[in-house]
Amino acid sequence: MTVAIETTALSKRYGRKLALQDCTLDIPDGRVVGLVGPNGAGKSTLLHLAVGLLAPSSGAISVLGGRPGDADLLERVGFVAQDAPVYRGMTVSQHLRMGSFLSKRWDDSLAESRLDDLDLDLRQKAGSLSGGQKAQLALTMAIAKRPELLLLDEPVASLDPLARREFLQGLMEIVADNGTSVVLSSHQIGDVERVCDYLVILVASRVCLSGDVTDLLGSHHRLSGPRRDAASLPSDQVVIEESHTDKQSTFLVRTSKPIHDPAWTVKPVALEDLVLAYLAAPRPPKRAHAAGLRVVQ
Amino acid sequence: MTRLTLMQFRLQALIALGGLAIIAVALAVTGPNLVHLYDTTVANCAANHDCSLATAALITNGDKFSIVLRVLVEVVPAIIGIFWGAPLVARELETETFRLAWTEVPRTRWIRVKLLVLTFVSMAVVGALSVMVTWWSSPLDRIRMTPFTSFDQRGVVVVGYAAFAFVLGVTAGVVTRRLLPAMAVTLGVFVAARLAIAHWVRPHLVAPSRLVVRDTVIATGSSAGTPDPRDWIISDQTINASGRVIGQFGSIGSSGSTAVTVGVHGLVIKGAGSCPDVHSQSSQAVQNCVDQLHLRELLIYQPISHFWELQWLEMAIFLGVTAILAGLCVWWVRNRLA
Numbered sequence: 296m297t298v299a300i301e302t303t304a305l306s307k308r309y310g311r312k313l314a315l316q317d318c319t320l321d322i323p324d325g326r327v328v329g330l331v332g333p334n335g336a337g338k339s340t341l342l343h344l345a346v347g348l349l350a351p352s353s354g355a356i357s358v359l360g361g362r363p364g365d366a367d368l369l370e371r372v373g374f375v376a377q378d379a380p381v382y383r384g385m386t387v388s389q390h391l392r393m394g395s396f397l398s399k400r401w402d403d404s405l406a407e408s409r410l411d412d413l414d415l416d417l418r419q420k421a422g423s424l425s426g427g428q429k430a431q432l433a434l435t436m437a438i439a440k441r442p443e444l445l446l447l448d449e450p451v452a453s454l455d456p457l458a459r460r461e462f463l464q465g466l467m468e469i470v471a472d473n474g475t476s477v478v479l480s481s482h483q484i485g486d487v488e489r490v491c492d493y494l495v496i497l498v499a500s501r502v503c504l505s506g507d508v509t510d511l512l513g514s515h516h517r518l519s520g521p522r523r524d525a526a527s528l529p530s531d532q533v534v535i536e537e538s539h540t541d542k543q544s545t546f547l548v549r550t551s552k553p554i555h556d557p558a559w560t561v562k563p564v565a566l567e568d569l570v571l572a573y574l575a576a577p578r579p580p581k582r583a584h585a586a587g588l589r590v591v592q
Numbered sequence: 593m594t595r596l597t598l599m600q601f602r603l604q605a606l607i608a609l610g611g612l613a614i615i616a617v618a619l620a621v622t623g624p625n626l627v628h629l630y631d632t633t634v635a636n637c638a639a640n641h642d643c644s645l646a647t648a649a650l651i652t653n654g655d656k657f658s659i660v661l662r663v664l665v666e667v668v669p670a671i672i673g674i675f676w677g678a679p680l681v682a683r684e685l686e687t688e689t690f691r692l693a694w695t696e697v698p699r700t701r702w703i704r705v706k707l708l709v710l711t712f713v714s715m716a717v718v719g720a721l722s723v724m725v726t727w728w729s730s731p732l733d734r735i736r737m738t739p740f741t742s743f744d745q746r747g748v749v750v751v752g753y754a755a756f757a758f759v760l761g762v763t764a765g766v767v768t769r770r771l772l773p774a775m776a777v778t779l780g781v782f783v784a785a786r787l788a789i790a791h792w793v794r795p796h797l798v799a800p801s802r803l804v805v806r807d808t809v810i811a812t813g814s815s816a817g818t819p820d821p822r823d824w825i826i827s828d829q830t831i832n833a834s835g836r837v838i839g840q841f842g843s844i845g846s847s848g849s850t851a852v853t854v855g856v857h858g859l860v861i862k863g864a865g866s867c868p869d870v871h872s873q874s875s876q877a878v879q880n881c882v883d884q885l886h887l888r889e890l891l892i893y894q895p896i897s898h899f900w901e902l903q904w905l906e907m908a909i910f911l912g913v914t915a916i917l918a919g920l921c922v923w924w925v926r927n928r929l930a
Binding site: 343346347348349350364365366369372374376378380381382383384385389392393394396397398433436440 | 593595596599600603687688689690691692694695696697698699701927930
């Protein structure tokens with residue numbers, strides 16, 4: 296497994312405020328990675344660190360084996376910032392020329408055919424584009440560099456549902472065509488579920504879970520049965536969420552082992568519920584690594 | 593990166609070229625007229641013995657426009673600092689487009705190229721303006737004989753002001769991160785720096801010359817002056833027989849003016865002494881007394897021969913400060929904006 300982003304005890308602070316805390320992560324190459332978490336959890340900070348816009352306060356980060364912000368690495372990484380900033384006074388075609396000036400690997404025909412498909416007028420000023428068009432322009436600039444890794448910060452947050460679907464479809468086509476690795480941040484779990492096969496959950500400036508989506512779904516179960524205490528569960532089952540009525544208990548647990556207790560009704564967990572359970576947990580549950588996924592404290 | 597810089601600067605460059613073109617046309621239309629006037633009146637006025645009339649006519653003719661040009665040359669560097677320099681980084685930060693630019697190209701290269709290319713463009717624009725204005729004003733400059741009064745609108749210093757103003761604007765934008773404060777800081781610091789250098793540094797950039805002459809300023813109000821009327825007199829002190837400085841520019845004492853009174857003890861020049869045998873206040877009499885008291889003027893001045901040395905040195909100062917600011921800019925962009 297080659298690594299797209301590798302961080303070791305990475306922290307970023309602004310004055311006294313910790314934006315990212317002690318983050319240790321291995322994000323594998325060749326995946327579409329969803330970075331989820333509430334607003335202010337540190338998603339943008341992590342992406343900005345990965346693309347060299349921010350420098351770490353402590354710890355280390357490497358991207359595609361290189362140092363973020365280095366010239367040759369910038370060539371290999373495409374980035375679309377939140378709200379897809381573009382130069383208001385420059386036309387769409389001037390943006391493409393900007394890309395061709397700055398990137399040695401720039402693919403002009405790719406950029407133009409993509410904008411052609413999107414019905415974007417090359418002569419239009421970027422300031423008069425809609426949010427969706429801006430996002431598409433920024434994405435086009437990022438992929439026309441033919442990057443090995445594409446980093447997208449809340450790419451669809453400001454888009455209407457239709458534009459959102461178009462954007463994500465375009466993204467999936469790029470991944471299918473080029474095998475580009477993608478890391479995208481979002482607080483829309485539905486979008487992440489649609490396109491991502493790997494998940495990183497950030498809560499309160501910490502990474503609390505990361506892993507392959509299939510593995511995550513396979514190792515989390517919803518148990519319901521007669522009322523009992525969380526402490527009475529086997530030690531390999533980590534309780535993420537629990538709720539109780541007078542007679543009945545429901546647990547969301549993570550375990551690498553099959554559940555044999557006949558008292559339980561075992562149901563699979565939807566990804567959205569799983570994510571919400573982690574976001575709602577008062578503190579990231581502390582336990583050792585489960586198979587195929589990583590729990591980071 | 594150079595191509596991007598030029599592409600993004602296209603609008604400003606067009607405005608600047610348009611402005612220069614308009615000024616060039618205006619100067620080209622009025623300039624030859626002024627030269628013609630000079631050639632027909634002032635050039636041969638000595639033969640007709642009416643030089644004061646001829647020069648006065650020429651100065652009146654060129655005056656209004658020459659004031660406009662004077663203001664233009666003084667103001668354009670500040671405008672460059674405010675409208676080209678300050679937005680360069682501040683607007684990228686405010687509109688967040690730096691996240692686009694600095695993930696396409698390393699930010700240190702971005703800022704270096706932008707600074708280098710646009711500083712040269714600023715210098716070229718102001719240089720061209722200065723050359724045009726200098727050419728247009730040459731008949732007036734020849735009869736005014738006071739090149740030091742237009743020192744900061746002629747020659748090479750203006751190019752230094754332009755470079756300084758531009759990089760100062762960029763630096764203000766980098767440090768404040770906001771466009772409007774950056775513009776205000778640019779204007780304030782530019783004006784302060786220009787005034788400070790002109791008043792406190794320029795007179796001493798080259799060791800000034802000294803000359804002691806018979807004092808005529810108390811009696812007649814005008815000094816015998818320096819060998820060349822184009823010299824820049826920095827100070828004109830009155831000294832007494834023992835060489836002590838007792839006044840400035842013909843005024844003696846703290847009141848700021850020279851009190852000359854006639855009384856029973858004769859003519860008294862307050863603060864300098866009295867002449868018992870002089871009993872009149874006519875300028876001839878006062879001059880007699882001044883000579884009796886052996887009052888002299890100590891002139892400290894920059895001779896006209898220092899003009900270009902002063903120009904190059906002042907430009908070097910501004911370019912030196914520009915280089916320091918540019919270094920600060922690059923450092924700040926690399927280390928403080930991350």
